[in-house]
Amino acid sequence: MNPGAEPLTKTTCPYCGVGCGMLTDGARLRGDGDHPANAGRLCVKGSSVLDTLGEHGRLLYPRIGQRRVSWDLALDEVAGRFRRVIEEHGPEAVAFYVSGQLLTEDYYVANKLMKGFLGGANIDTNSRLCMSSAVAAHKRAFGEDVVPGCYQDLELADLVVLTGSNTAWAHPIVYQRLAAAKKRRPAMKVVVIDPRRTATCDLADLHLAIRPGQDVALFNGLLRWLHDHDALDRDYIDAHTRDFQAALDAAGDQPLAGLARRLGLPAADLGTFYQWFAETPRTVTLFSQGINQARNGTDQGNAIINAHLATGRVGRPGAGPFSITGQPNAMGGREVGGLANQLAVHLDLEDAAHRAAVADFWGAPALPAEPGLMAVDLFQAVADGRIKAIWILATNPVDSMPEADRVRAALEACDTVVVSDCMADTDTLACADIALPALGWGEKDGTVTNSERCVSRQPAFLPAPGEARPDWWALCRVAERLGYGAAFDYAGPADIFREYASMTGLARRFGKQLDLSAAGDLSDHQYQRWAPRAWPLDGGARCFGDGRFSTADGRARFVACAPPPAPDTNHRRPLLLNSGRLRDQWHTMTRTGRAPALFSHRDEPFVDMHPRRAAREGLEEGGFVRVRGDASEALARVRLDRGLGEDQLFMPMHWSDCFSGRARVDALVPARTDPVSGQPAFKHTPVAVAPW
Numbered sequence: 247m248n249p250g251a252e253p254l255t256k257t258t259c260p261y262c263g264v265g266c267g268m269l270t271d272g273a274r275l276r277g278d279g280d281h282p283a284n285a286g287r288l289c290v291k292g293s294s295v296l297d298t299l300g301e302h303g304r305l306l307y308p309r310i311g312q313r314r315v316s317w318d319l320a321l322d323e324v325a326g327r328f329r330r331v332i333e334e335h336g337p338e339a340v341a342f343y344v345s346g347q348l349l350t351e352d353y354y355v356a357n358k359l360m361k362g363f364l365g366g367a368n369i370d371t372n373s374r375l376c377m378s379s380a381v382a383a384h385k386r387a388f389g390e391d392v393v394p395g396c397y398q399d400l401e402l403a404d405l406v407v408l409t410g411s412n413t414a415w416a417h418p419i420v421y422q423r424l425a426a427a428k429k430r431r432p433a434m435k436v437v438v439i440d441p442r443r444t445a446t447c448d449l450a451d452l453h454l455a456i457r458p459g460q461d462v463a464l465f466n467g468l469l470r471w472l473h474d475h476d477a478l479d480r481d482y483i484d485a486h487t488r489d490f491q492a493a494l495d496a497a498g499d500q501p502l503a504g505l506a507r508r509l510g511l512p513a514a515d516l517g518t519f520y521q522w523f524a525e526t527p528r529t530v531t532l533f534s535q536g537i538n539q540a541r542n543g544t545d546q547g548n549a550i551i552n553a554h555l556a557t558g559r560v561g562r563p564g565a566g567p568f569s570i571t572g573q574p575n576a577m578g579g580r581e582v583g584g585l586a587n588q589l590a591v592h593l594d595l596e597d598a599a600h601r602a603a604v605a606d607f608w609g610a611p612a613l614p615a616e617p618g619l620m621a622v623d624l625f626q627a628v629a630d631g632r633i634k635a636i637w638i639l640a641t642n643p644v645d646s647m648p649e650a651d652r653v654r655a656a657l658e659a660c661d662t663v664v665v666s667d668c669m670a671d672t673d674t675l676a677c678a679d680i681a682l683p684a685l686g687w688g689e690k691d692g693t694v695t696n697s698e699r700c701v702s703r704q705p706a707f708l709p710a711p712g713e714a715r716p717d718w719w720a721l722c723r724v725a726e727r728l729g730y731g732a733a734f735d736y737a738g739p740a741d742i743f744r745e746y747a748s749m750t751g752l753a754r755r756f757g758k759q760l761d762l763s764a765a766g767d768l769s770d771h772q773y774q775r776w777a778p779r780a781w782p783l784d785g786g787a788r789c790f791g792d793g794r795f796s797t798a799d800g801r802a803r804f805v806a807c808a809p810p811p812a813p814d815t816n817h818r819r820p821l822l823l824n825s826g827r828l829r830d831q832w833h834t835m836t837r838t839g840r841a842p843a844l845f846s847h848r849d850e851p852f853v854d855m856h857p858r859r860a861a862r863e864g865l866e867e868g869g870f871v872r873v874r875g876d877a878s879e880a881l882a883r884v885r886l887d888r889g890l891g892e893d894q895l896f897m898p899m900h901w902s903d904c905f906s907g908r909a910r911v912d913a914l915v916p917a918r919t920d921p922v923s924g925q926p927a928f929k930h931t932p933v934a935v936a937p938w
């Protein structure tokens with residue numbers, strides 16, 4: 247860096263939920279040494295973000311159909327269409343589908359407009375696909391959607407259990423922190439639980455290549471083992487929890503050898519894991535999409551939390567369950583109530599006192615008393631005509647939803663599809679009746695919350711391209727046209743943040759941890775200079791360390807977790823397809839696809855399979871394979887990988903029609919969801935393969 251150059255702007259990486267701090271001016275970029283998440287480190291993806299900037303490929307002007315129009319005309323059209331649908335069919339006939347890519351301020355305004363003023367609750371988010379099982383597990387156990395710990399706990403722990411997480415690729419800086427800690431303290435143990443041998447296993451002292459979908463059985467077995475080996479923290483259970491016996495009864499009492507056979511593991515390895523967990527007070531269990539994206543994702547999360555409650559290891563230095571989130575602002579969206587079954591600031595739609603407090607705070611005419619439709623049901627309602635107008639912001643459901651072909655057909659047939667996006671060429675934008683150009687990273691201004699509850703700034707340091715505008719601005723202008731201007735009269739993102747931060751005082755009033763209320767009177771200057779801080783602002787780095795939880799009686803709840811459902815494979819679809827992130831790509835590649843260097847790791851869609859499976863199917867390395875699911879089929883190149891079971895496949899999640907033509911993995915995934923969280927089961931898709 248040139249020491250005489252202009253100072254760099256502090257911002258946050260636009261990619262994963264690690265939420266790394268960056269210093270940049272759009273031409274220079276480096277990690278922010280002062281940011282608690284990364285202390286100056288950046289991964290390959292984050293380091294390449296400047297290569298994705300520029301006007302090429304951007305959506306620069308509002309459009310109605312293919313016709314360029316003024317913002318005024320586009321906003322009149324959006325407001326007019328939404329008003330007509332609500333008048334004729336009620337607020338349940340309109341929907342917003344939003345994104346963990348939105349800034350908290352955009353998210354807050356979208357949720358306030360839908361739930362507070364349009365009068366419906368049909369606002370859901372792509373975080374439903376990512377973290378909603380963890381949200382539900384937290385609420386069941388703790389009474390609130392709270393990650394109790396912080397990244398530092400991974401460095402303080404003596405045992406780190408990584409389950410359902412290819413941390414090395416999906417959250418690289420957390421992995422680097424962990425690797426550095428293990429290098430400093432070689433006695434620290436790492437256990438990786440994953441059906442696949444991934445890059446993360448390079449750090450593992452023990453890799454448990456569990457059969458897919460068996461995590462509840464494994465953690466239920468751990469609870470029973472802790473009980474049988476006198477390794478419970480009885481005092482903690484008695485003083486701070488409820489329902490232990492019900493969870494223990496549900497855990498069963500299968501002998502270790504039989505359980506190990508069921509899990510597909512050597513009994514000695516399973517016993518070693520249980521022994522290490524029992525004897526290591528400083529244990530962190532980090533879990534992610536491999537846990538959440540399952541038909542029993544919520545139970546899987548609760549089975550993990552049960553083991554931590556049983557040993558009193560929640561919210562203590564180096565100890566706790568740790569759900570690491572996928573997107574840069576999935577946490578911020580959860581805080582402001584961006585899921586269809588949430589209200590705002592961690593309050594509940596079904597609770598009359600919560601609704602009254604929120605309605606009073608917003609001056610809102612009426613709040614819905616029932617949850618809205620979760621993502622899969624929401625797009626089904628679009629398909630069958632119950633939802634007649636939908637506004638999609640900052641996400642690409644035509645590629646990322648399960649049964650993605652049906653989602654495309656539903657949008658093509660819908661009366662009104664409004665899409666706000668930065669990019670001009672996405673599979674979802676192709677379905678839009680009205681397209682609104684949004685600001686992207688570096689152009690928009692607001693805040694995000696990462697996986698350890700740390701709120702950081704993402705300021706604007708680049709000019710707006712074309713006529714692109716902030717999403718909050720477009721939402722407010724539509725609110726104005728619908729007659730709600732007074733409630734959406736924000737001068738800028740600082741105004742919105744102050745309102746949101748003040749509103750978290752309600753959360754505190756109802757005994758929640760979410761508290762940013764001390765930031766409710768920040769000046770614009772203080773907002774711009776906000777240094778990364780975790781909530782609750784008046785608390786320490788961890789929550790619940792005192793054994794007091796956000797439930798009405800202050801006690802955590804054990805949850806009786808049912809045995810896992812049987813796998814869905816059959817003679818027509820005998821293989822289980824797993825999907826996930828690559829190290830260097832992000833979501834549907836609308837941004838990372840613009841950086842050529844990021845294709846040097848993997849440059850085309852592929853299917854990983856065991857060499858013996860490939861031979862049995864008449865396939866060989868580098869050949870093309872057709873992957874058939876019940877919903878669709880895909881084409882990709884074969885890669886041989888001995889790190890997979892012979893009945894398993896892996897495909898990356900990133901390729902869309904815009905990039906490859908025939909490798910939209912989510913088109914293969916059936917729309918089956920967890921009954922509690924509504925999260926789709928992306929991880930266990932029954933498929934068949936054949937040479938192309």
Ligand code: SF4
Nearest residue numbers: 259261262266289292
């Ligand atoms: Fe960005 Fe995640 Fe990489 Fe950090 S780890 S630089 S947040 S992609």
